[in-house]
Amino acid sequence: MKPSLQVEKLIVATSNQGKLKEIRALLEPLDIQVLSPVDIDAAHIPNVVEDGETFDDNALKKAKAFYNAFHIPALADDSGLEVDALDGAPGVYSARYAGEPSDDDANNEKLLQHLQGVPPEERNARFRCSIALVTAEDQYILAHGACEGYILEEKVGEAGFGYDPLFYVPEQGRSMAELSKEEKNKISHRYHALQHLYSKMNK
Template sequence: MKEIFIATRNSGKVKEFEAFFQERGLQVKSLLDLPDEIDVVEDGKTFEDNAIKKAETIGKRIGMPVLADDSGLEVDALQGAPGIYSARFAGPKKDDGENNQKLLRELENVRDEDRTARFVCALAIFFPNGKVQTVRGTCEGKIGYELMGAHGFGYDPLFKIPNSEQTMAQLEKHEKNKISHRAKALLALADHWDDWAATNK
């Protein structure tokens, strides 16, 4: 295996995964390298379902190993919502500001101790032999009462880090990358990668 394909058009995500795979001698390509778009309807019931569907659909189309991720926010007081609908919580526009305002409204009367939540990242890797492997990373925290911080994206300005009054959006990128759900998913991937790469050629 000399190349791996990342199922995203997000250049920031590509760089995060690039660092991981280049250390393992793999060249990274992404949807940004394809002349035509490949649309995958994310209609699964879990983060893993959606990541697997993206990895399989694209992998079968291009015939090479593909890594796909699906991630979002689970809020305990909302029975796990917004979950897989995190990006379109307030509607199909996928507007971060509107999503955050809706989350604040939904939690308006919820006490601080009941505002527990977690970011979740599921990674799925499709191998050309048809096998798919998945790992998951989570980052626990609480939902604050107001937006704080200018870094990050999505729900980062509302997501308070455990044992801290800071939100994810108040962290510098290198700090966030040590504790984020995606960082933890990559650590889990690192634990399995050598075995998976050797047995799924």
């Protein structure tokens, strides 16, 4: 079922501060109060095991868990990097590609190792994002977005997080980690997923 468009506040189901900042910036034009779990009750944050087979599975599982825990609309995303030369890996395992606990540097190093010898024209990749918004027990929306690019042979740039330093964006002529926050928020997979969410809510 489709949730009501009248969402005055919501909780974002993440402890990732980089992701939280991006989502807050992207939702700012809607004048929605965006809360983190720590803003409400740091002692009772659900521990959601992201064991789904797809980004949709994980996003919806997280959003439902946080809605049930805090009883306010909950937004969750699951996102990751898909590399064509690796048959779509790391995919849903992007955050823990090099094992637990999640480590951006280790993940990037493993990705570079797996792509050794792969020529530039075969390093096509995309960031993909699924967003779930749950506003009631049986009301939710799923939305999707992607950002196309390819994987560099070494890290470039200091901004962003995750795989951003290795992800080259052809339309920008730079890596994702070389973009300002404002530039990234106009092209990112989360931006496109949120735009898809807006369109579905307004139908």
